[in-house]
Amino acid sequence: MPAPRTYRCEGLTLRKSTLGEADLLITFFTKEQGKVRAVAKGARRSTSKLVGHLEPLTQGRFSMSTGKSLDYINQVQIINSFSEIKSDLAGVTKGLYVAELVDGFGAEANANPALFNLAVDTLQAIQNSPESEWPLRFFEIHLLAVSGLMPELYRCVECNQDLSPGEHRFSPSLGGTLCSNCLPENTYIRPLSLPALKVLRLIHRGPIAELMPLNVDDHLAEELKSLTGGIVSYWLEREIRSKSFLDQMQRETRGQVYT
Ligand SMILES: [Zn+2]
Known part of the structure; x- marks a missing residue:
């Protein structure tokens, strides 16, 4: 199996759903590759650095890594949270x-x-x-x-x-x-x-x-x-x-x- 590749993209979160005990499945629309569905591991834990960064209608820069079927969101830098x-x-x-x-x-x-x-x-x-x-x-x-x-x-x-x-x-x-x-x-x-x-x-x-x-x-x-x-x-x-x-x-x- 090839080693995970990391990449960055700019995106707008569209929706989120829960996955397993602590993960989130995020659908977002990126400037670079269109719609992406990706897993945010542990994002529902209060200690996660992703908490509050993945609400729908958040524009941000995403640091990603490739996975077997779905990619993973490692980090999000918020550009506009449209609060x-x-x-x-x-x-x-x-x-x-x-x-x-x-x-x-x-x-x-x-x-x-x-x-x-x-x-x-x-x-x-x-x-x-x-x-x-x-x-x-x-x-x-x-x-x-x-x-x-x-x-x-x-x-x-x-x-x-x-x-x-x-x-x-x-x-x-x-x-x-x-x-x-x-x-x-x-x-x-x-x-x-x-x-x-x-x-x-x-x-x-x-x-x-x-x-x-x-x-x-x-x-x-x-x-x-x-x-x-x-x-x-x-x-x-x-x-x-x-x-x-x-x-x-x-x-x-x-x-x-x-x-
Ligand atoms: Zn006519």
Whole structure:
């Protein structure tokens, strides 16, 4: 058996679970090699130097060593613990939604530094404005873009004609906007308002700082959320648990905030 090799990487922790009596199994997304699952030996012992360094939503530099099936985390140097997100219920719920989507869209042994940077920038935006919904809408659209799944927003995906104002619909499975003339069969097609289309284009053009001051009414906010969340869910092909929790929490509190 070859001797263990050590290496370093920069990563963002996504989730953790217990392993054996004192270990943790950590899933994190690294800049250098995509999603990694690794064992933190003895990390649940109060004497471990890893205690408090492996909570989900922690950005750090990881010192690793290779193992037979899973690698091992030896040391973590925290870059950003996003402590203000973790102390705010709205913030932490949004942050865990981001982590769950990175987990769902990120692949093992497949570096995607653009996705890593997007996740970190989004968490920073959530930390700055935990009540705002814009960081999540920005994240969802740019998550699709950096995953090679960006929906078409300017032409009809069936006939390739430019869209006329007011005459457009949307199909997640066909990959974007449809004109009013095209009626593909056996396809889920949803309405798409002109204001929602314009905001989607604005989100895609970025940067996030230009989006933050934008005010939209509740109706448009709901359309955007349902649209971007629907596209992401379509690609994940599974229910996003933290999003369900987020929806429930927002229904129980004050609704969405886009300021
Ligand atoms: Zn068409």
